[in-house]
Amino acid sequence: MKWKSLIKVALKSIMKNRMRSFLTMLGIIIGVASVIALISVGKGTQADISGKIQSMGTNLLMVMPGASGFGGVSRGAGSWHTLTLADAEKIEKEATLVTQVSPVVRESAQVIAGRNNWFTSVQGVTANYTIIRSWPVDRGAFFTDRDVKTMAKVAVLGATVADTLFPGQDPIGARIRVGNVPFTVVGVLSKKGQNMMGSDQDDIILAPSTTVLFRLGDGKWINSITVSAVSERETDAARSEVEAIMRRSHRLAGSEDNNFSIRTQTELNEMATSVTRMMTLLLSAVAGVSLLVGGIGIMNIMLVSVTERTREIGIRLAIGAREADVLVQFLIEAAIISLMGGLLGILLGLVTAGVIGRAISASIVVDPLTITISFLFSGIIGIFFGFYPAKKAAALNPIEALHYE
Amino acid sequence: MALIELKNLTKTYRMGDIDVHALRGVDMKVEEREFLAITGASGSGKSTMLNILGCLDLPSGGEYVLGGIQVSGLSKRELADIRNEKIGFVFQGFNLLPRTSALENVELPLLYDRAGRIKNPAGKAVEVLTRVGLGDRLHHEPNKLSGGEQQRVAIARALINEPSILLADEPTGNLDTTTSMEVIEIFRDLNRQGMTIILVTHEPDIAHQARRAIELRDGRIIKDEVL
Numbered sequence: 001m002k003w004k005s006l007i008k009v010a011l012k013s014i015m016k017n018r019m020r021s022f023l024t025m026l027g028i029i030i031g032v033a034s035v036i037a038l039i040s041v042g043k044g045t046q047a048d049i050s051g052k053i054q055s056m057g058t059n060l061l062m063v064m065p066g067a068s069g070f071g072g073v074s075r076g077a078g079s080w081h082t083l084t085l086a087d088a089e090k091i092e093k094e095a096t097l098v099t100q101v102s103p104v105v106r107e108s109a110q111v112i113a114g115r116n117n118w119f120t121s122v123q124g125v126t127a128n129y130t131i132i133r134s135w136p137v138d139r140g141a142f143f144t145d146r147d148v149k150t151m152a153k154v155a156v157l158g159a160t161v162a163d164t165l166f167p168g169q170d171p172i173g174a175r176i177r178v179g180n181v182p183f184t185v186v187g188v189l190s191k192k193g194q195n196m197m198g199s200d201q202d203d204i205i206l207a208p209s210t211t212v213l214f215r216l217g218d219g220k221w222i223n224s225i226t227v228s229a230v231s232e233r234e235t236d237a238a239r240s241e242v243e244a245i246m247r248r249s250h251r252l253a254g255s256e257d258n259n260f261s262i263r264t265q266t267e268l269n270e271m272a273t274s275v276t277r278m279m280t281l282l283l284s285a286v287a288g289v290s291l292l293v294g295g296i297g298i299m300n301i302m303l304v305s306v307t308e309r310t311r312e313i314g315i316r317l318a319i320g321a322r323e324a325d326v327l328v329q330f331l332i333e334a335a336i337i338s339l340m341g342g343l344l345g346i347l348l349g350l351v352t353a354g355v356i357g358r359a360i361s362a363s364i365v366v367d368p369l370t371i372t373i374s375f376l377f378s379g380i381i382g383i384f385f386g387f388y389p390a391k392k393a394a395a396l397n398p399i400e401a402l403h404y405e
Numbered sequence: 406m407a408l409i410e411l412k413n414l415t416k417t418y419r420m421g422d423i424d425v426h427a428l429r430g431v432d433m434k435v436e437e438r439e440f441l442a443i444t445g446a447s448g449s450g451k452s453t454m455l456n457i458l459g460c461l462d463l464p465s466g467g468e469y470v471l472g473g474i475q476v477s478g479l480s481k482r483e484l485a486d487i488r489n490e491k492i493g494f495v496f497q498g499f500n501l502l503p504r505t506s507a508l509e510n511v512e513l514p515l516l517y518d519r520a521g522r523i524k525n526p527a528g529k530a531v532e533v534l535t536r537v538g539l540g541d542r543l544h545h546e547p548n549k550l551s552g553g554e555q556q557r558v559a560i561a562r563a564l565i566n567e568p569s570i571l572l573a574d575e576p577t578g579n580l581d582t583t584t585s586m587e588v589i590e591i592f593r594d595l596n597r598q599g600m601t602i603i604l605v606t607h608e609p610d611i612a613h614q615a616r617r618a619i620e621l622r623d624g625r626i627i628k629d630e631v632l
């Protein structure tokens with residue numbers, strides 16, 4: 001068969017009815033554009049979230065006060081007072097699959113440095129916290145185990161706090177007041193950026209756990225214990241081990257529920273990705289429906305076109321076109337319309353993804369596979385929905401078609 | 406051997422409950438290089454017969470042998486190929502593709518010339534258009550051509566595949582007398598060059614330009630004369 005001529009014939013008939021061809025494509029354009037935009041934004045967001053969770057360290061375990069509720073989400077986690085420094089010490093002493101343990105005491109306080117002041121979160125941790133969170137200091141030094149033991153009034157500032165309290169100055173060695181307690185700044189943390197919930201992780205002050213607990217806090221209850229397992233693969237084993245130690249530490253009988261909960265980064269990661277995956281899936285279903293509607297649009301217009309061109313079909317059959325020739329001609333026409341729609345849809349989708357990405361400041365992942373599949377899929381839609389009208393055209397009786405008014 | 410041989414050919418259309426007998430047993434032979442006119446009153450079966458001769462339709466009974474081939478037993482696909490290779494058809498209503506140049510209209514049958522019988526397709530279209538006197542109208546679209554010119558484009562289209570027979574159903578039905586004679590002159594010319602032509606008409610003047618005329622009545626041949 002003469003493909004070049006057939007494609008030329010199809011292009012000609014598409015160009016003859018430019019407006020109609022475009023309107024026919026519109027369904028496919030919108031469908032493909034939404035698929036491309038949604039998947040690009042969805043994948044981008046997923047990558048962002050995974051990246052942020054990775055940046056917190058993948059072998060992290062978090063022990064939180066309060067029982068874990070339905071679906072692994074702790075009911076009001078942190079609102080119960082069940083964790084103490086003794087728990088953290090016990091884990092450190094007894095656990096074998098754990099390398100680092102740091103209690104975390106969280107307080108909020110007004111911080112004053114000279115004429116500047118700032119309300120921020122003050123976290124009491126131990127000296128190994130920079131290792132656990134893989135969060136090195138940028139200037140100065142982190143406080144030491146000795147500082148923790150001696151309840152030293154030293155502080156390490158997050159980048160945001162440093163910039164706010166000491167704009168253009170070196171804060172190392174400076175004196176600040178946290179609440180009513182004077183501290184000496186010993187270091188500034190490197191910048192970490194936003195966490196996956198979008199809050200600024202650098203808006204923080206780190207100080208020895210003991211200092212925060214006894215000078216700023218209630219002297220007894222800590223907020224959480226951050227533990228790092230020996231490796232990412234051992235996190236589940238480490239989790240069981242830590243759970244057993246915690247139950248012993250809290251003297252829980254066999255039938256009693258945990259009054260604490262343990263979460264791993266992997267879990268958080270899965271939770272986050274499953275949410276975005278669900279969203280992508282849901283929106284893709286919507287996009288799929290619009291592709292279906294686009295396909296039906298093609299079928300509708302092709303049927304009209306076949307009726308309008310009955311005489312032309314009659315002529316072609318009379319001068320020797322086989323049924324297959326007519327079928328192929330209309331299939332090619334449907335395929336070209338939908339492929340053109342697919343192409344325009346891909347362009348529109350990428351532009352839309354870019355605009356959305358900028359609006360919600362998320363990354364965009366352009367996946368060549370998605371684009372290829374969308375393109376091929378639009379062609380398939382054209383051929384699928386073009387088949388019935390094309391079949392109808394090919395089955396026309398030449399004499400009747402010639403006499404069609 | 407005759408180019409065309411019809412033996413007791415019948416055609417019956419079913420219209421709901423009643424049978425319409427359009428052809429009731431036609432016997433006819435047509436030799437190569439003949440110029441035959443088929444005449445008869447309206448409804449006598451002329452178009453029905455021509456459509457069968459042109460392989461656009463199949464007979465209900467009897468035999469149709471074209472160039473030694475039994476047409477009655479052919480598949481739709483084989484009929485299409487015969488239409489493309491052996492038959493040139495000219496219709497009363499011209500049946501040209503609108504918004505398509507004379508040249509492209511004439512080239513149309515070549516799209517289905519699978520065997521590639523016609524060498525130099527581009528030159529061939531110009532050649533046949535020149536032959537019917539339209540060498541200077543190659544790029545005109547049908548609505549910018551007169552009726553006579555449109556019919557000549559249709560004749561050129563029928564000729565491009567070098568058919569062994571040219572069939573025309575009332576080719577002058579939509580034309581005035583002068584233009585009709587111009588078109589008939591083209592047919593006569595082609596016949597003189599060796600083309601077999603069968604032409605349906607109900608105008609005696611047109612029929613008289615042929616070399617043989619048969620008359621149909623009620624689906625039967627009632628007269629067959631050499632002019």
Ligand SMILES: Nc1ncnc2c1ncn2[C@@H]1O[C@H](COP(=O)(O)OP(=O)(O)OP(=O)(O)O)[C@@H](O)[C@H]1O
Binds near residue numbers: 445449450454607
């Ligand atoms: N598709 C069809 N279905 C039913 N009857 C038909 C069909 N085509 C033709 N006929 C009938 O067959 C008979 C012959 O028709 P045909 O068209 O061959 O006549 P004709 O000689 O060409 O007439 P005209 O000079 O008016 O064109 C007529 O009675 C017509 O009504």
Ligand SMILES: [Mg+2]
Binds near residue numbers: 451452453
């Ligand atoms: Mg007729």
